[in-house]
Amino acid sequence: xxxxxxxxxxxxxxxxxxxxxxxxxxxxxxxxxxxxxxxxxxxxxxxxxxxxxxxxxxxxxxxxxxxxxxxxxxxxxxxxxxxxxxxxxxxxxxxxxxxxxxxxxxxxxxxxxxxxxxxxxxxxxxxxxxxxxxxxxxxxxxxxxxxxxxxxxxxxxxxxxxxxxxxxxxxxxxxxxxxxxxxxxx
Numbered sequence: 001x002x003x004x005x006x007x008x009x010x011x012x013x014x015x016x017x018x019x020x021x022x023x024x025x026x027x028x029x030x031x032x033x034x035x036x037x038x039x040x041x042x043x044x045x046x047x048x049x050x051x052x053x054x055x056x057x058x059x060x061x062x063x064x065x066x067x068x069x070x071x072x073x074x075x076x077x078x079x080x081x082x083x084x085x086x087x088x089x090x091x092x093x094x095x096x097x098x099x100x101x102x103x104x105x106x107x108x109x110x111x112x113x114x115x116x117x118x119x120x121x122x123x124x125x126x127x128x129x130x131x132x133x134x135x136x137x138x139x140x141x142x143x144x145x146x147x148x149x150x151x152x153x154x155x156x157x158x159x160x161x162x163x164x165x166x167x168x169x170x171x172x173x174x175x176x177x178x179x180x181x182x183x184x185x186x
Contacts (some may be wrong), residue, residue, distance in 0.1 A: 024051040
Protein backbone atom coordinates (compact mmCIF):
# COMPACT_ATOMS: atom_id res chain seq x y z
CA UNK A 1 0.00 0.00 0.00
CA UNK A 2 1.38 3.43 -0.86
CA UNK A 3 2.06 6.10 1.82
CA UNK A 4 -1.06 8.13 0.91
CA UNK A 5 -3.25 5.05 1.38
CA UNK A 6 -1.61 4.27 4.73
CA UNK A 7 -2.07 7.88 5.79
CA UNK A 8 -5.76 7.88 4.84
CA UNK A 9 -6.49 4.61 6.67
CA UNK A 10 -4.47 5.70 9.71
CA UNK A 11 -6.48 8.93 9.85
CA UNK A 12 -9.80 7.05 9.71
CA UNK A 13 -8.58 4.63 12.39
CA UNK A 14 -7.57 7.52 14.64
CA UNK A 15 -10.93 9.25 14.10
CA UNK A 16 -12.83 6.09 14.97
CA UNK A 17 -10.73 5.42 18.06
CA UNK A 18 -11.40 8.96 19.32
CA UNK A 19 -15.15 8.57 18.68
CA UNK A 20 -15.24 5.19 20.43
CA UNK A 21 -13.45 6.70 23.44
CA UNK A 22 -16.01 9.51 23.53
CA UNK A 23 -18.89 7.02 23.52
CA UNK A 24 -17.14 4.96 26.17
CA UNK A 25 -16.76 7.99 28.50
CA UNK A 26 -20.40 8.98 28.09
CA UNK A 27 -21.50 5.43 28.92
CA UNK A 28 -19.23 5.35 31.97
CA UNK A 29 -21.01 8.43 33.32
CA UNK A 30 -24.41 6.87 32.74
CA UNK A 31 -23.43 3.56 34.31
CA UNK A 32 -22.42 5.38 37.51
CA UNK A 33 -26.01 6.55 37.97
CA UNK A 34 -27.36 4.75 41.03
CA UNK A 35 -30.92 4.98 39.71
CA UNK A 36 -30.22 3.06 36.50
CA UNK A 37 -32.30 -0.10 36.10
CA UNK A 38 -30.30 -3.33 36.02
CA UNK A 39 -31.64 -4.31 32.58
CA UNK A 40 -30.60 -0.96 31.12
CA UNK A 41 -27.23 -1.12 32.88
CA UNK A 42 -26.67 -4.54 31.32
CA UNK A 43 -27.32 -3.19 27.80
CA UNK A 44 -25.14 -0.11 28.33
CA UNK A 45 -22.45 -2.25 29.96
CA UNK A 46 -22.30 -4.51 26.90
CA UNK A 47 -21.98 -1.50 24.61
CA UNK A 48 -19.25 -0.06 26.86
CA UNK A 49 -17.33 -3.34 26.66
CA UNK A 50 -17.66 -3.30 22.85
CA UNK A 51 -16.27 0.25 22.77
CA UNK A 52 -13.27 -0.83 24.86
CA UNK A 53 -12.60 -3.74 22.53
CA UNK A 54 -12.98 -1.51 19.48
CA UNK A 55 -10.52 1.06 20.83
CA UNK A 56 -7.93 -1.66 21.45
CA UNK A 57 -8.43 -3.11 17.98
CA UNK A 58 -8.36 0.28 16.25
CA UNK A 59 -5.21 1.35 18.08
CA UNK A 60 -3.44 -1.91 17.18
CA UNK A 61 -4.39 -1.50 13.52
CA UNK A 62 -3.28 2.13 13.60
CA UNK A 63 0.13 1.21 15.00
CA UNK A 64 0.53 -1.47 12.34
CA UNK A 65 0.01 0.88 9.39
CA UNK A 66 0.99 4.36 10.64
CA UNK A 67 4.02 5.95 9.05
CA UNK A 68 6.84 7.18 11.31
CA UNK A 69 5.79 10.51 12.80
CA UNK A 70 2.13 10.07 11.89
CA UNK A 71 1.31 9.06 15.43
CA UNK A 72 2.13 12.56 16.69
CA UNK A 73 -0.61 14.28 14.69
CA UNK A 74 -3.04 11.54 15.63
CA UNK A 75 -2.16 11.92 19.31
CA UNK A 76 -2.89 15.65 19.09
CA UNK A 77 -6.24 14.86 17.40
CA UNK A 78 -7.09 12.29 20.07
CA UNK A 79 -6.13 14.71 22.87
CA UNK A 80 -8.36 17.44 21.42
CA UNK A 81 -11.16 14.95 20.90
CA UNK A 82 -10.63 13.67 24.43
CA UNK A 83 -11.12 17.17 25.81
CA UNK A 84 -14.32 17.54 23.81
CA UNK A 85 -15.41 14.11 24.97
CA UNK A 86 -14.63 15.02 28.56
CA UNK A 87 -16.86 18.06 28.24
CA UNK A 88 -19.67 15.98 26.75
CA UNK A 89 -19.26 13.36 29.46
CA UNK A 90 -19.50 16.08 32.11
CA UNK A 91 -22.74 17.28 30.52
CA UNK A 92 -24.02 13.69 30.47
CA UNK A 93 -23.25 13.34 34.18
CA UNK A 94 -25.04 16.60 34.95
CA UNK A 95 -28.09 15.62 32.89
CA UNK A 96 -30.76 13.75 34.76
CA UNK A 97 -32.99 13.03 31.81
CA UNK A 98 -32.42 9.37 31.14
CA UNK A 99 -34.26 9.40 27.81
CA UNK A 100 -32.07 12.21 26.46
CA UNK A 101 -28.94 10.28 27.45
CA UNK A 102 -30.19 7.32 25.42
CA UNK A 103 -31.04 9.61 22.50
CA UNK A 104 -27.47 10.93 22.59
CA UNK A 105 -26.09 7.38 22.83
CA UNK A 106 -28.10 6.39 19.76
CA UNK A 107 -26.84 9.45 17.89
CA UNK A 108 -23.21 8.69 18.77
CA UNK A 109 -23.60 5.04 17.75
CA UNK A 110 -25.16 6.12 14.45
CA UNK A 111 -22.19 8.43 13.85
CA UNK A 112 -19.86 5.52 14.61
CA UNK A 113 -21.77 3.37 12.11
CA UNK A 114 -21.30 6.01 9.40
CA UNK A 115 -17.61 6.19 10.26
CA UNK A 116 -17.23 2.42 10.09
CA UNK A 117 -19.00 2.36 6.72
CA UNK A 118 -16.42 4.89 5.49
CA UNK A 119 -13.53 2.95 7.01
CA UNK A 120 -14.79 -0.33 5.58
CA UNK A 121 -15.18 1.15 2.10
CA UNK A 122 -11.74 2.73 2.26
CA UNK A 123 -10.07 -0.45 3.49
CA UNK A 124 -11.85 -2.53 0.88
CA UNK A 125 -10.76 -0.20 -1.93
CA UNK A 126 -7.16 -0.13 -0.61
CA UNK A 127 -7.05 -3.89 -0.11
CA UNK A 128 -6.34 -3.72 3.62
CA UNK A 129 -7.91 -6.98 4.74
CA UNK A 130 -7.22 -6.47 8.46
CA UNK A 131 -8.84 -3.02 8.55
CA UNK A 132 -11.70 -4.16 6.29
CA UNK A 133 -12.47 -7.11 8.58
CA UNK A 134 -12.36 -5.00 11.75
CA UNK A 135 -14.48 -2.21 10.28
CA UNK A 136 -17.15 -4.66 9.09
CA UNK A 137 -17.26 -6.36 12.51
CA UNK A 138 -17.34 -3.09 14.46
CA UNK A 139 -20.12 -1.82 12.18
CA UNK A 140 -22.11 -4.98 12.89
CA UNK A 141 -21.46 -4.57 16.63
CA UNK A 142 -22.70 -0.99 16.75
CA UNK A 143 -25.66 -1.68 14.49
CA UNK A 144 -26.78 -4.10 17.22
CA UNK A 145 -25.86 -1.57 19.91
CA UNK A 146 -27.89 1.20 18.26
CA UNK A 147 -30.89 -1.10 17.88
CA UNK A 148 -30.67 -2.08 21.56
CA UNK A 149 -30.58 1.58 22.64
CA UNK A 150 -33.44 2.44 20.28
CA UNK A 151 -35.54 -0.31 21.86
CA UNK A 152 -35.00 1.25 25.30
CA UNK A 153 -36.21 4.72 24.28
CA UNK A 154 -40.01 4.40 24.70
CA UNK A 155 -39.71 3.03 28.24
CA UNK A 156 -37.08 5.64 29.06
CA UNK A 157 -39.40 8.44 27.96
CA UNK A 158 -42.12 7.15 30.29
CA UNK A 159 -39.63 6.86 33.16
CA UNK A 160 -38.40 10.40 32.58
CA UNK A 161 -41.92 11.79 32.40
CA UNK A 162 -42.90 9.92 35.56
CA UNK A 163 -39.77 11.10 37.40
CA UNK A 164 -40.52 14.69 36.36
CA UNK A 165 -44.04 14.41 37.79
CA UNK A 166 -45.78 14.58 34.43
CA UNK A 167 -48.87 12.56 33.74
CA UNK A 168 -47.86 9.65 31.54
CA UNK A 169 -50.22 6.81 30.76
CA UNK A 170 -47.98 3.75 30.91
CA UNK A 171 -50.79 1.71 29.35
CA UNK A 172 -49.91 3.19 25.94
CA UNK A 173 -46.29 1.95 26.07
CA UNK A 174 -47.06 -1.10 23.92
CA UNK A 175 -48.96 1.11 21.46
CA UNK A 176 -45.99 3.48 21.28
CA UNK A 177 -43.56 0.61 20.65
CA UNK A 178 -45.84 -0.86 17.96
CA UNK A 179 -46.26 2.53 16.25
CA UNK A 180 -42.49 3.09 16.23
CA UNK A 181 -41.90 -0.38 14.83
CA UNK A 182 -44.52 0.20 12.15
CA UNK A 183 -42.92 3.51 11.16
CA UNK A 184 -39.52 1.87 10.88
CA UNK A 185 -40.82 -0.90 8.63
CA UNK A 186 -42.76 1.52 6.39
